[in-house]
Amino acid sequence: AQSVAQPEDQVNVAEGNPLTVKCTYSVSGNPYLFWYVQYPNRGLQFLLKYITGDNLVKGSYGFEAEFNKSQTSFHLKKPSALVSDSALYFCAVSATTDSWGKFQFGAGTQVVVTP
């Protein structure tokens, strides 16, 4: 069975400082990893994905994430946070041994960026 853990319910960061949102996963087989962002009363917006290849992937709005197979982690990062990055962030995993469409989501991490 696959699972995702986001160990922090909330991350607070000052505008202009680096932002990191943590995610660890457990799957059978090779993982496909995703980050999504959700603004209040909205659907999820896709940020980036890791399927194969380079461990560092770049996505929308200046976000990037690093896949670390030995630590089974896929942390989301942004070098300089903006107030507008305040939102709920979800990590998700899908596995090659499971149905392709079955995403397992983490519980989410609320990011608060203060001016």
Next chain:
Amino acid sequence: NAGVMQNPRHLVRRRGQEARLRCSPMKGHSHVYWYRQLPEEGLKFMVYLQKENIIDESGMPKERFSAEFPKEGPSILRIQQVVRGDSAAYFCASSPGTSGGRRSSYEQYFGPGTRLTVT
């Protein structure tokens, strides 16, 4: 290119009534997924459908819930005899199909959700 459409955006039902949630995937997408988000929780997978086929329904409650994606028209998530515990946001997502046996895209694109309130 319009995104994933869901309607209604808000739905209020009394206990015992039926709720029908509709989802139109993005143009060109043939795979549809339904997720449920309870307050203060992440999204939980419910069901994965292709046109006229249920691929994976391992997340669907055994009773009262059903889903379909007909050849024509939107995907429907149907909840019979709703109870207060069904109150949640229900999200639909879509993705392209396969080409030559390979997936052309892995990410799913989400609609704005339907917020169901059972009174």
